[in-house]
Amino acid sequence: MHPPRYSQASLQDFVDCRRRFFYRRNLNLNWPAANIETADDHEQKILAGEIFHTMIHQLLIGIPPNEINSMEIHPYVERWWTTFLNNIPVAKTGRMHPEFVLTTSIANSLLIAKYDLIHNVDEEYTIFDWKTSKTLPKEGVLRKRLQTRVYLFALASAGLPGSSTAIRPEKIKMTYWFSEHPHQAVTIRYSQEQKLLDETYLEDLISEISRLKLIDEFEKTDNRRLCNYCEFKVLCGRDGQTPENQIDDFGFESDAEFFLGEDEPSPES
Numbered sequence: 001m002h003p004p005r006y007s008q009a010s011l012q013d014f015v016d017c018r019r020r021f022f023y024r025r026n027l028n029l030n031w032p033a034a035n036i037e038t039a040d041d042h043e044q045k046i047l048a049g050e051i052f053h054t055m056i057h058q059l060l061i062g063i064p065p066n067e068i069n070s071m072e073i074h075p076y077v078e079r080w081w082t083t084f085l086n087n088i089p090v091a092k093t094g095r096m097h098p099e100f101v102l103t104t105s106i107a108n109s110l111l112i113a114k115y116d117l118i119h120n121v122d123e124e125y126t127i128f129d130w131k132t133s134k135t136l137p138k139e140g141v142l143r144k145r146l147q148t149r150v151y152l153f154a155l156a157s158a159g160l161p162g163s164s165t166a167i168r169p170e171k172i173k174m175t176y177w178f179s180e181h182p183h184q185a186v187t188i189r190y191s192q193e194q195k196l197l198d199e200t201y202l203e204d205l206i207s208e209i210s211r212l213k214l215i216d217e218f219e220k221t222d223n224r225r226l227c228n229y230c231e232f233k234v235l236c237g238r239d240g241q242t243p244e245n246q247i248d249d250f251g252f253e254s255d256a257e258f259f260l261g262e263d264e265p266s267p268e269s
């Protein structure tokens, strides 16, 4: 029997709403959006985000920008791309590992991290993640996100292929770069102390998931604002709970848009 696999996205689902985790990860449900207007917007943002990530990947593997620019691109992407080219946040020195996947084991499971870029100069490692949201999250919010914890922990634990040892956490940092806020990148440094905290936290989370079996054990979130961006809101009877125009007042909840279109590894078992 294969060990269960988890990504930052699936663990974030569990933390945000256990019922959403159950629908997405245990049942592999893909529920249609509540109305066509929302669906169109959602799909457009996902598509634009994917194109933007692909273009950066092409640039990082050496394709000249003028050849990438020759593609017909989405209007959202055109602006993000121009911003990126004018503010490239990665130094040309060192080794690039774009669109890189690492797997490490924890709590009898596999933890999978798919990175936009790992940049390595000498013994220093920087994880880059490209974001296209209008929202600029606070550093404290980003530090708590599963993406930050999983990405830093997985790199420190697994190291890069070809290196015989794990990487010292103090040599790793993670930079979120925002196409709508190119001069306000957020960088989070790692430490041995934080790695131990993350290990315990992730073990507890995965153990908790493995104990739950039945749908009723996967409780719906009490935070109904999260339902606004959820594809299952009709299924859950949470449709129309919070007007869309109130969401920006709620800090991180508005960041559902922030993570929209993020790449995910294939579904976990």
Ligand code: SF4
Pocket (backbone or CB within 6 Å): 017, 018, 019, 020, 023, 220, 221, 226, 227, 230, 231, 232, 233, 234, 236, 238
């Ligand atoms: S609609 Fe709300 S309660 Fe239902 S799965 Fe989505 S976030 Fe959870």
